[in-house]
Amino acid sequence: MTAAEQGPTAGRTGLSRRALLGGGLLGAAAVGAAVGAGVTRATADEPAAPPAPGTYPFTGEHQAGIVTPAQDRLYLAAFDVTTKDREDLVALLQRWTTIAARLTQGQGAGPFGPASGPYDAPPDDTGEALDLPPAGLTITFGFGRSLFVTADGTDRFGLADRLPDALVELPHFPADNLDPARSDGDLVVQACADDPQVAVHAIRNLSRAAFGAATIRWTQLGYGRTSSTSTAQRTPRNLFGFKDGTANLKVEERSAVDEHVWVPAAAAQADSHDSAWLTGGTYLVARRIRMTIETWDRTSLREQEALVGRTKGEGAPLSGGTEFTEPDFAVTGRDDQPLVALNSHVRLAHPTQNDGVRMLRRGYNFTDGNDALGRLDAGLFFLAFVTDPRTHYIPMQNRLSRDDGLMEYLQHTGSGLFAVPPGVPDGSLVLGSDGTPITTAHSPFVGEALLA
Amino acid sequence: MTAAEQGPTAGRTGLSRRALLGGGLLGAAAVGAAVGAGVTRATADEPAAPPAPGTYPFTGEHQAGIVTPAQDRLYLAAFDVTTKDREDLVALLQRWTTIAARLTQGQGAGPFGPASGPYDAPPDDTGEALDLPPAGLTITFGFGRSLFVTADGTDRFGLADRLPDALVELPHFPADNLDPARSDGDLVVQACADDPQVAVHAIRNLSRAAFGAATIRWTQLGYGRTSSTSTAQRTPRNLFGFKDGTANLKVEERSAVDEHVWVPAAAAQADSHDSAWLTGGTYLVARRIRMTIETWDRTSLREQEALVGRTKGEGAPLSGGTEFTEPDFAVTGRDDQPLVALNSHVRLAHPTQNDGVRMLRRGYNFTDGNDALGRLDAGLFFLAFVTDPRTHYIPMQNRLSRDDGLMEYLQHTGSGLFAVPPGVPDGSLVLGSDGTPITTAHSPFVGEALLA
Numbered sequence: 001m002t003a004a005e006q007g008p009t010a011g012r013t014g015l016s017r018r019a020l021l022g023g024g025l026l027g028a029a030a031v032g033a034a035v036g037a038g039v040t041r042a043t044a045d046e047p048a049a050p051p052a053p054g055t056y057p058f059t060g061e062h063q064a065g066i067v068t069p070a071q072d073r074l075y076l077a078a079f080d081v082t083t084k085d086r087e088d089l090v091a092l093l094q095r096w097t098t099i100a101a102r103l104t105q106g107q108g109a110g111p112f113g114p115a116s117g118p119y120d121a122p123p124d125d126t127g128e129a130l131d132l133p134p135a136g137l138t139i140t141f142g143f144g145r146s147l148f149v150t151a152d153g154t155d156r157f158g159l160a161d162r163l164p165d166a167l168v169e170l171p172h173f174p175a176d177n178l179d180p181a182r183s184d185g186d187l188v189v190q191a192c193a194d195d196p197q198v199a200v201h202a203i204r205n206l207s208r209a210a211f212g213a214a215t216i217r218w219t220q221l222g223y224g225r226t227s228s229t230s231t232a233q234r235t236p237r238n239l240f241g242f243k244d245g246t247a248n249l250k251v252e253e254r255s256a257v258d259e260h261v262w263v264p265a266a267a268a269q270a271d272s273h274d275s276a277w278l279t280g281g282t283y284l285v286a287r288r289i290r291m292t293i294e295t296w297d298r299t300s301l302r303e304q305e306a307l308v309g310r311t312k313g314e315g316a317p318l319s320g321g322t323e324f325t326e327p328d329f330a331v332t333g334r335d336d337q338p339l340v341a342l343n344s345h346v347r348l349a350h351p352t353q354n355d356g357v358r359m360l361r362r363g364y365n366f367t368d369g370n371d372a373l374g375r376l377d378a379g380l381f382f383l384a385f386v387t388d389p390r391t392h393y394i395p396m397q398n399r400l401s402r403d404d405g406l407m408e409y410l411q412h413t414g415s416g417l418f419a420v421p422p423g424v425p426d427g428s429l430v431l432g433s434d435g436t437p438i439t440t441a442h443s444p445f446v447g448e449a450l451l452a
Numbered sequence: 453m454t455a456a457e458q459g460p461t462a463g464r465t466g467l468s469r470r471a472l473l474g475g476g477l478l479g480a481a482a483v484g485a486a487v488g489a490g491v492t493r494a495t496a497d498e499p500a501a502p503p504a505p506g507t508y509p510f511t512g513e514h515q516a517g518i519v520t521p522a523q524d525r526l527y528l529a530a531f532d533v534t535t536k537d538r539e540d541l542v543a544l545l546q547r548w549t550t551i552a553a554r555l556t557q558g559q560g561a562g563p564f565g566p567a568s569g570p571y572d573a574p575p576d577d578t579g580e581a582l583d584l585p586p587a588g589l590t591i592t593f594g595f596g597r598s599l600f601v602t603a604d605g606t607d608r609f610g611l612a613d614r615l616p617d618a619l620v621e622l623p624h625f626p627a628d629n630l631d632p633a634r635s636d637g638d639l640v641v642q643a644c645a646d647d648p649q650v651a652v653h654a655i656r657n658l659s660r661a662a663f664g665a666a667t668i669r670w671t672q673l674g675y676g677r678t679s680s681t682s683t684a685q686r687t688p689r690n691l692f693g694f695k696d697g698t699a700n701l702k703v704e705e706r707s708a709v710d711e712h713v714w715v716p717a718a719a720a721q722a723d724s725h726d727s728a729w730l731t732g733g734t735y736l737v738a739r740r741i742r743m744t745i746e747t748w749d750r751t752s753l754r755e756q757e758a759l760v761g762r763t764k765g766e767g768a769p770l771s772g773g774t775e776f777t778e779p780d781f782a783v784t785g786r787d788d789q790p791l792v793a794l795n796s797h798v799r800l801a802h803p804t805q806n807d808g809v810r811m812l813r814r815g816y817n818f819t820d821g822n823d824a825l826g827r828l829d830a831g832l833f834f835l836a837f838v839t840d841p842r843t844h845y846i847p848m849q850n851r852l853s854r855d856d857g858l859m860e861y862l863q864h865t866g867s868g869l870f871a872v873p874p875g876v877p878d879g880s881l882v883l884g885s886d887g888t889p890i891t892t893a894h895s896p897f898v899g900e901a902l903l904a
Contacts, residue, residue, distance in 0.1 A: 075819070080826075119754040126749055127693020127764055128676075128817075131686065181824070196648075197676040200691075200819050204828065208749050215826035221673075221819060224580075224649040234583065237649075239656075241579020297578055297660050302571040312579055365580075367527070367652050367673060368821070372633070374532075374667035376656065 054194065055134045058101040060423040061280055062262065063446065065138030066360065066385050067251040069230040071192040074222035074364040074381070075199035076286070077207065078185025078416060079214040081147065086157045090451050092213040096141065096189070096206055097445040101429055101437040106134035109205035126208065129201035137193040139202055141446045142284050142418030145169060147186040162450055164275035166267070166283060166388045167419045173412065174401040182288055182414030185217045190284070190383070192362075196221065218414065220288060222364025222381045229362055235315060235323065238380050239291050239365050240409070242308050243315035246323055247350065249360045260358045260392060261385050277449035280422035282385045285359075285393045288366070288414030291379035296409045307405040309344030317346060329353075343405040349396060357392045359384040379410070389417055421447040506646065507586045510553040512875040513732060514714065515898065517590030518812065518837050519703040521682040523644040526674035526816040526833070527651035528738070529659065530637025530868060531666040533599065538609045542903050544665040548593065548641070548658055549897040553881055553889040558586035561657035578660065581653035589645040591654055593898045594736050594870030597621060599638040614902055616727035618719070618735060618840045619871045625853040625864065634740055634866030637669045642736070642835070644814075648673070670866065672740060674816025674833045681814055687767065687775065690832050691743050691817050692861070694760050695767035698775055699802065701812045712810045712844065713837050729901035732874035734837045737811075737845045740818070740866030743831035748861045759857040761796030769798060781805075795857040801848060809844045811836040831862070841869055873899040 056064045081089060099109045110124020148163035149155055191202040200221075207216055226238045227245030231252050238244040249256055261282050268276040296304070301312060309327065310317055317327035319339045327346055333339045340347050351358050362385065367378040386392035401407060424444050432438040445451075508516045533541060551561045562576020600615035601607055643654040652673075659668055678690045679697030683704050690696040701708055713734050720728040748756070753764060761779065762769055769779035770791045779798055785791045792799050803810050814837065819830040838844035853859060876896050884890040897903075 077822075119757075120752050122750050123693070123753045123756070123764065125693075126691075126745075128689045128691050130689060130693065130765065195676075196819075197689075197817065200675075200817075200830070204691075204745065204749075204830075207826075207828070208746070216822045216828070217826065219819075219821045219828075221821070223652075224647075237580045237582060239578075239580050239652075241575070241577075241582065293578075293656065294660070297656075298574050300572050301575045304575070312575065313582070365649065365652075367648075367671075369671045369673070370529075370668045374659075374669065376659070376668070376671075378652070378656075 054136045055105060056136060056138050057426075058104045058139075058424070059426045059429065061425075062282075063140045063420060063423045064104065065140035065190055065192050066261065066282060066362070066420070067229065067257060068136075068138050068192070069233055069251065070225040070227060070362050071136045071138070072194045072223065072225055073196040073199050074190065074192050074225075074383075075196065075203045075219065076188065076190045076222070076381075076383075077203045077219045078144070078217045079187040079189070079207075079210060080217045081156075081186040081214045083213045084156065086451070088213045089157055090445070092210055093141075093445040093447055093451065094439050094443040095209045097424060098429070098437045098439040098443060099206055099209055100139040100141075100202075100446075101424075103202050103205065104134065104137045104139055105436075106137075107436055109209070126201065126204055128204075129198050132195055132198055132201075135193040135195040135198040137191065137198050137202060139206070140190040140192075140284075140420060142188040142190075142420040143167075143447060143450070144185050144188065144416065144418050146184060157451075159450065161273050162275065162277060163273050164263075164267070164278055164419055165271050165273065166263075166390050167417065168390060168394075170285075170389070170415055170417050171394060171398070173397050175407050175410070176401070176412045176415070178415050179413050182218045182220075184416055185418075187214060188284065188286070188416060188418045196223070220286075220366060220381050220414070221368075222366050224365040226363045226365055226380055227361040229360060239293060239367075239378055240296060240304070240308070240406075242304075242310060242312055243323065244363075244380075245361055246310075246315055247346075249358045251360075256358060257360065260387055261360050263387055267388065277447070278419055278421060282387065282420045283389050283393075284416075284418045284420050285382070285384045285386060285389055286414070286416040286418070287382040287412050289380045289382050290377060290411045290413045292409050292411070293376045293378055299409075306341050307344060307409075309340045309346030318344075341405070343403055345400070345404050345406045348400050348404050354396045354399070355391075357386075357396070359386050359392055385420070421450060424448075506588045507557055508588060508590050509878075510556045510591075510876070511878045511881065513877075514734075515592045515872060515875045516556065517592035517642055517644050518713065518734060518814070518872070519681065519709060520588075520590050520644070521685055521703065522677040522679060522814050523588045523590070524646045524675065524677055525648040525651050526642065526644050526677075526835075527648065527655045527671065528640065528642045528674070528833075528835075529655045529671045530596070530669045531639040531641070531659075531662060532669045533608075533638040533666045535665045536608065538903070540665045541609055542897070544662055545593075545897040545899055545903065546891050546895040547661045549876060550881070550889045550891040550895060551658055551661055552591040552593075552654070552898075553876075555654050555657065556586065556589045556591055557888075558589075559888055561661070578653065578656055580656075581650050584647055584650055584653075587645040587647035587650040589643065589650050589654060591658070592642040592644075592736075592872060594640040594642075594872040595619075595899060595902070596637050596640065596868065596870050598636060609903075611902065613725050614727060614729060615725050616715075616719070616730055616871055617723050617725065618715075618842050619869065620842060620846075622737075622841070622867060622869050623846060623850070625849050627853050627859050627862070628864045628867070630867050631865050634670045634672075636868055637870075639666060640736065640738070640868060640870045648675070672738075672818060672833050672866070673820075674818050676817040678815045678817055678832055679813040681812060691745060691819075691830055692748060692756070692760070692858075694756075694762060694764055695775065696815075696832075697813055698762075698767055699798075701810045703812075708810060709812065712839055713812050715839055719840065729899070730871055730873060734839065734872045735841050735845075736868075736870045736872050737834070737836045737838060737841055738866070738868040738870070739834040739864055741832045741834050742829060742863045742865045744861045744863070745828045745830055751861075758793050759796060759861075761792045761798030770796075793857070795855055797852070797856050797858045800852050800856050806848045806851070807843075809838075809848065811838050811844055837872070873902060876900075 108125030148159045191199040193199040235243045315323040319328035428444040429437045560577030600611045643651040645651040687695045767775040771780035880896040881889045
């Protein structure tokens with residue numbers, strides 16, 4: 001056991017994470033070990049302490065960060081796997097699982113060494129979140145199609161026979177202008193938190209733990225969640241200045257979430273490959289949608305509202321009522337034209353116009369500086385979790401790309417589709433003597449059913 | 453008077469900003485006009501309401517956003533002036549002043565039109581902050597050297613004889629790797645707030661109001677302020693994982709702020725040009741400092757602490773004590789080497805090593821995605837306000853660039869120096885009938901003493 005593994009627990013007990021680092025590793029008195037929510041104790045049997053405020057369990061039937069009420073900030077990274085060795089991939093996922101379990105409970109990324117004493121090795125944790133609370137951090141992992149089979153058909157890790165039918169190559173949608181450097185990836189990690197520094201810290205430490213096995217392909221920072229995912233949340237606004245996600249699937253709608261988000265066992269039975277590993281998981285659709293802000297800002301309020309199909313202030317459908325009034329697509333006004341225009345976003349995206357399918361949207365606004373003409377590179381980083389992208393995303397996006405009047409002000413510049421496996425079961429993580437998760441050759445990991 | 457100018461006041465009275473937009477412009481009942489803090493009423497004489505929580509006065513002897521306790525988020529934009537007409541420049545600064553006064557008080561950017569009715573013109577405000585509180589927003593304006601005289605000596609706006617001697621071209625420092633597209637600019641606008649969406653909204657609406665007069669040259673988003681500027685604030689951490697700004701000038705140190713931040717009247721007397729317009733102002737040094745995160749993360753804790761000169765956990769100087777213990781540069785350890793190394797950052801940056809000069813640092817961490825090799829493009833966006841960059845920045849930066857061991861892990865990739873004029877006097881803004889600031893041909897503006 002290394003010195004680091006003997007260190008005190010941080011975070012959830014009200015201790016600063018600092019105790020995990022530097023002098024604290026050796027110098028601080030050991031305190032009663034506490035265990036993160038959803039993590040059971042392997043070496044002691046006191047009851048686990050209740051989770052700290054702003055702490056979500058890491059383990060469970062499903063991964064966190066999906067039905068978790070959307071936090072305010074996002075940092076998402078897609079990775080290319082650089083190793084050709086399946087064992088290295090497994091080891092990476094083991095390390096990631098342990099680190100994610102620790103970070104989400106407010107602990108540092110360690111213990112991972114240092115093997116030769118704390119001062120003559122890099123610190124276990126990079127440190128910039130040492131004094132910060134867990135801030136509602138969730139970390140969610142997913143697998144891209146290229147992990148299973150490359151574009152030229154190579155089966156890199158012996159996973160081709162596990163490729164779910166629904167993990168398709170997304171079609172080219174009208175008006176797509178995708179940058180390959182902002183698209184796809186073998187692995188994806190979504191970190192959401194109420195403090196961007198906590199989310200960035202998480203991705204940085206996971207990226208660090210990927211050294212030699214995977215490298216970052218692209219990343220996206222987001223702020224101002226653009227969808228409510230809970231009835232307890234106020235509807236936020238996107239950078240068009242409109243409320244976004246009024247009709248979003250809410251986590252309180254349990255049966256709708258079951259129907260539209262999670263992959264059912266029946267999907268595996270119908271699959272041409274062995275995709276049972278994904279039962280209880282979901283699919284993540286990620287689309288970087290740049291808005292032509294400057295053009296939009298010169299558009300009249302009448303035009304803006306007509307394109308969206310809702311009022312800008314209240315967010316009420318143009319057919320009348322208040323924000324949560326259902327749009328009436330039949331009611332007409334002058335010249336017998338529908339009040340909610342045929343090419344309006346709210347009409348084209350509405351479940352009644354899309355065979356009843358719904359998505360759990362969990363997107364964020366982004367602002368990535370400006371282009372050479374001084375125009376903001378800003379927009380909506382669309383994230384949605386769906387049970388099957390073939391039924392729950394592609395048809396609607398084809399319709400929107402073709403007919404939505406808003407598309408004149410939108411450009412899809414990045415894209416990814418990822419299979420998100422179910423969670424790591426409660427009580428399965430391997431814990432060190434201090435009660436916090438550690439990595440061993442037998443550590444469970446996110447996606448274990450795929451790679452086992 | 454336009455319809456918009458007759459609209460109700462929003463924000464500070466507890467009304468949503470929404471009332472300023474769309475149907476609210478015409479539909480909402482007028483409410484008792486309220487006036488932003490620091491803004492006096494021209495058309496009514498009730499006492500101004502107290503400022504809402506998280507609202508800082510816009511007007512005053514100095515601009516806000518300097519000694520204001522550092523907010524958590526930054527969006528900063530540098531602009532190129534595109535007009536050649538001095539009158540257009542004045543009009544831009546008038547519009548910016550009014551908009552900034554409104555936004556910082558939680559109001560929308562309007563009233564600026566719409567001239568032909570609210571529905572058939574673009575909305576006064578872009579809308580994405582409609583439901584958000586003021587969030588401590590401050591907006592701070594500055595002027596780059598190129599506004600006074602271009603590199604080839606052109607006097608663009610008849611301002612060459614107003615160029616302060618201290619508004620120099622910064623020298624090339626050792627290890628600079630500046631990107632012109634991230635450097636300089638005729639104008640700078642610093643928006644700080646506790647909510648990034650509020651800061652982005654501010655820059656966007658100011659940028660919109662610059663149409664035809666100026667365009668964005670570069671922008672920088674920042675989070676996790678890297679300096680405390682008040683004794684009431686906890687010392688934050690930079691992306692090296694170390695506490696940053698422990699010894700920063702604090703706003704409570706009034707006489708030190710007077711000495712090291714504000715431009716005294718004596719400066720104008722000694723100036724070779726007429727720079728009296730800047731008395732009571734300051735200089736803003738902006739440096740985008742990329743950190744080679746991945747290399748740093750593989751460095752031993754011993755090495756990291758030696759380079760910084762402080763412990764990573766507590767932030768105490770290596771000469772002993774706790775975070776706020778003054779470093780003892782004389783005390784030695786093994787081999788008679790000083791415990792705080794000669795090339796340590798804390799030693800080289802310390803006032804005692806820099807003729808006693810101090811800076812009001814107000815920087816932020818940044819993460820701008822990743823480069824083609826998957827390395828984080830992240831670091832510290834250094835912002836400092838100083839009374840004279842020739843005494844308070846350049847000598848120290850020369851020393852740091854040459855000798856600081858940390859420089860191995862740093863690269864300066866962007867740079868700007870701006871003269872920050874004093875504030876718009878309390879009570880000077882022109883107010884509409886609803887008591888909120890409006891722009892007229894006689895509006896006062898930030899920098900009026902320069903351009904009048």
